[in-house]
Amino acid sequence: MPDPVLHLSRFSRRFHGPGSPPVLDALDLIVPAGEFVALLGRSGSGKTTLLRTLAGLDPVTDGKAVLPERRAVVFQEPRLLPWKPVWRNVALGLPGPSAAARDRALAALAEVELSHRAEAWPLTLSGGEAQRAGLARALVREPDLLLLDEPFASLDALTRLRMQSLVGELWQAHRPAVLLVTHDVEEALLLADRVLVLAEGRLAEDLAVGVPRPRRRAAPGFDALRLRLLATLGVDEDGHDATARAA
Amino acid sequence: MAAPPLSHPSIPAPGGRSPWSFRMSGQSLAGAAPLGDAPSRFRLFPRRLGAARRFVAPVVLVLLWQLAAQAGLVSTRLLASPAAIATAAWQLIASGELAYHLAVSLRRVAIGLAIALGFAVPLGLLAGLSRLGEDLVDATLQMLRALPFLALVPLLILWLGIGEATKIALVALGAAFPIYLTLFGGIRGVDPKLLEAGRVFGLSRAGLIRHIVLPGALPQALVGLRYALGTAWLSLVVGEQINATAGIGYLVMDAREFLRTDIILVGLLVYALLGLGADQLVRFIEKAALAWRPSVLGER
Numbered sequence: 001m002p003d004p005v006l007h008l009s010r011f012s013r014r015f016h017g018p019g020s021p022p023v024l025d026a027l028d029l030i031v032p033a034g035e036f037v038a039l040l041g042r043s044g045s046g047k048t049t050l051l052r053t054l055a056g057l058d059p060v061t062d063g064k065a066v067l068p069e070r071r072a073v074v075f076q077e078p079r080l081l082p083w084k085p086v087w088r089n090v091a092l093g094l095p096g097p098s099a100a101a102r103d104r105a106l107a108a109l110a111e112v113e114l115s116h117r118a119e120a121w122p123l124t125l126s127g128g129e130a131q132r133a134g135l136a137r138a139l140v141r142e143p144d145l146l147l148l149d150e151p152f153a154s155l156d157a158l159t160r161l162r163m164q165s166l167v168g169e170l171w172q173a174h175r176p177a178v179l180l181v182t183h184d185v186e187e188a189l190l191l192a193d194r195v196l197v198l199a200e201g202r203l204a205e206d207l208a209v210g211v212p213r214p215r216r217r218a219a220p221g222f223d224a225l226r227l228r229l230l231a232t233l234g235v236d237e238d239g240h241d242a243t244a245r246a247a
Numbered sequence: 248m249a250a251p252p253l254s255h256p257s258i259p260a261p262g263g264r265s266p267w268s269f270r271m272s273g274q275s276l277a278g279a280a281p282l283g284d285a286p287s288r289f290r291l292f293p294r295r296l297g298a299a300r301r302f303v304a305p306v307v308l309v310l311l312w313q314l315a316a317q318a319g320l321v322s323t324r325l326l327a328s329p330a331a332i333a334t335a336a337w338q339l340i341a342s343g344e345l346a347y348h349l350a351v352s353l354r355r356v357a358i359g360l361a362i363a364l365g366f367a368v369p370l371g372l373l374a375g376l377s378r379l380g381e382d383l384v385d386a387t388l389q390m391l392r393a394l395p396f397l398a399l400v401p402l403l404i405l406w407l408g409i410g411e412a413t414k415i416a417l418v419a420l421g422a423a424f425p426i427y428l429t430l431f432g433g434i435r436g437v438d439p440k441l442l443e444a445g446r447v448f449g450l451s452r453a454g455l456i457r458h459i460v461l462p463g464a465l466p467q468a469l470v471g472l473r474y475a476l477g478t479a480w481l482s483l484v485v486g487e488q489i490n491a492t493a494g495i496g497y498l499v500m501d502a503r504e505f506l507r508t509d510i511i512l513v514g515l516l517v518y519a520l521l522g523l524g525a526d527q528l529v530r531f532i533e534k535a536a537l538a539w540r541p542s543v544l545g546e547r
Contacts, residue, residue, distance in 0.1 A: 093454065
């Protein structure tokens with residue numbers, strides 16, 4: 001197994017000081033270099049909290065976290081600076097001379113098929129284009145750990161399918177470790193090597209996805225994994241709340 | 248309740264016919280062409296005059312004013328006729344008087360605005376960018392702001408005399424608060440999600456300020472600048488009534504002594520044009536600096 005890029009041990013996080021119920025409860029997680037991990041969980045299960053810590057937005061106060069130096073995030077909303085043209089957004093914060101940064105930004109935009117919009121203002125982009133610009137901004141940093149925070153959630157269904165395959169291709173080409181936070185079980189199974197389910201601050205499931213790539217929804221074994229994950233999330237096949245019915 | 252379109256045909260039309268059958272028969276008798284032409288025949292001003300139509304009413308008003316003055320309906324001692332105003336304006340321009348007084352007034356506004364910017368921008372940045380700065384600066388300025396600055400005129404006269412300094416100080420006071428308030432508000436209103444993104448992508452504090460906070464606060468600050476220009480003119484009008492020996496305000500006050508309503512009205516016109524010009528200037532700056540905004544993009 002390659003060296004882990006991400007190693008959490010007994011990592012906890014509380015919002016209201018010691019004694020309050022933990023959002024993340026003594027979490028252990030190891031992600032090897034180049035692995036694509038999907039993180040599922042109901043709303044309020046602590047997914048975003050975990051991602052914020054991994055992104056460096058929240059400090060590690062309780063437990064231990066070993067994180068790679070080079071990390072990048074794609075947010076749910078594009079979060080592009082509207083007053084900078086697309087390529088400058090991609091180049092934002094890159095070290096070194098600006099000409100070199102521009103070349104790198106343009107190369108990253110070419111990879112997400114957005115070269116023709118490099119000089120455009122972000123507010124003129126479509127939702128899919130803006131998310132691709134966000135992806136380029138993350139890729140240009142050549143991250144060892146790429147954090148994707150529900151990056152397809154606000155896209156329409158067709159754009160989402162294209163973005164999912166684009167992310168799959170870019171991951172194959174660059175092989176960063178990926179942590180994809182999502183609500184979508186099928187998306188997780190299409191893209192990830194491993195699917196985690198977070199519930200009440202702990203990992204309720206850690207499932208290796210053995211389905212060979214490229215994946216199809218009709219592949220043998222796909223549906224069984226899907227049902228199992230849905231069950232862990234507390235939803236049955238028809239979308240009913242399984243936990244509520246059991247109670 | 249029944250919807251109006253349903254109840255409408257049930258209202259009996261005169262002669263027992265429904266309005267619908269009446270209109271249909273009228274159309275079939277008269278033919279489509281005359282009916283279609285009818286509205287344009289009665290149109291007072293052709294549509295192709297476009298924007299010019301908007302000037303029709305003011306022009307008519309001015310003409311009526313002129314006629315009323317010539318007919319003696321309006322005392323020219325109280326209100327000069329448009330022709331007299333135009334003549335007075337031409338004389339003031341030709342003699343160079345207007346240019347001289349305009350230059351004096353513009354100089355007061357320019358210096359006052361520069362002083363206002365010199366104080367308000369650093370204070371706005373200080374209060375906006377640091378909590379300590381906010382505590383030190385903001386409460387004090389908010390208290391001062393509650394004071395109508397024109398009420399300071401007596402104090403300013405005592406402190407600075409009745410010369411240029413008081414007039415410039417008034418302009419500076421009036422313009423400083425809008426600039427400070429909008430800059431402070433603009434900085435605090437910057438989207439925290441963008442700041443988070445900036446932090447994730449490795450911007451230092453200085454980088455965050457330069458790339459995110461200041462550009463994000465700029466639209467608001469420019470609104471403040473426009474507002475400041477408005478109050479600057481207002482302060483100028485007040486300031487120039489205090490023992491002035493030059494300036495558009497002096498021109499007006501001096502004309503009052505001699506009952507020259509034509510010159511007074513020229514002065515008012517100049518004030519109005521200056522206000523318009525200042526507004527256009529800020530619009531121009533906005534267009535250049537905020538090219539990324541959809542509203543500006545839409546104008547192209």
